[in-house]
Amino acid sequence: MVLRISRLRPLACKEPLPRRHVAVYGWSMSFFDDLPQQPSRPREPQPAQPGWFGPPSDEMPGIAHVGGFVFKSQRMVVVLKLVEVYSTGCLLDLVWSVRRGSESDQEWRETVEESYNHPRSSLDTRTGLELGVALADGRKAVAAIHGPSAFEDPDDVTGPVLTTLGGGGGSNNSEFVQFTGRYWLWPLPVDGDTALVAKWDALGIPESLLVLSAQQLSDAVGRVQKYWDQ
Template structure:
């Protein structure tokens, strides 16, 4: 017998149920999405590229995978550091909206969702009708003396199925005028048919 052998068992604790999650707050945790391999440029210039790589479609919404790369030109070391600082910033960052990255989605019926706006809170669940576009993370980023690259994932709710949806981006601080790419409602609908639940019980 050792010093710790006779420790009492902790009392059983009540089982905590899985909390209910609002559809606008993020993708379902029990689904394997259908993926649309978009692979289209939102912006493509000698200095900067931004692209929509893919869309992960869930039963309630979709995740947009956006990437960007900026190449160094004639910037001084100080100017290039400023570019790198901007290149890692996302909507809702400390950069003002007039120079930082702005991302939005236009639905076929004219409704808009903009990522830089505050998202709803859990106290607004009954009143949220959407659409909602929010950043839910990214694939990180890297930079050196020649280029800076980064990415972001955006959750769009509700799922746009009726007609084509437009993803719009603008980044004045990096010289990127407003540009967009179209997401086909037909492709989204087909991917929705490939969504699989983890469990059926």
């Protein structure tokens, strides 16, 4: 004898339960209705950052088109693309690129690796690209990855200070390598032209410079806009 099993018919509610009032384990409420309120936290005033720390966070910079070649050869360039000018200083946007010549695969790998090097600290800048500025009054600064606060009282810093803010990205293949870097210069040098100086011994780049016009930097300050009126 063959037993036939009839299909089970689904039970249907005449009216679906409201989504926010589903009975779960004996109560009728939303799961999230009875969660404790998070205590409010008092707003704490943020300390003002010193000018040498980096660009102001509440300004749209004026752009100074003072870009040019800091160094150029048949195979290598160091280029200042543009300068973002703020009320307290300026951000230098650099790119360096190397084109492959007759290097072997191993030599080219070493060149690519070297091209990604940055200054490491204020105490040891002779690793990778050496970058500095010479002001019209004779003062100068060398780029470093750490600001002055690690070595002296921040209130005693008079400048100039040139800080590495990090790279904007890079790329490489079997024919070229290119990388970018951003450098914060404080205070803004408007009392005479400034020389941007670069050197890279491992890549064969001799000491080279590009002059930044004080007039163009001053003009760009007038185009700085605050985010907030007050």
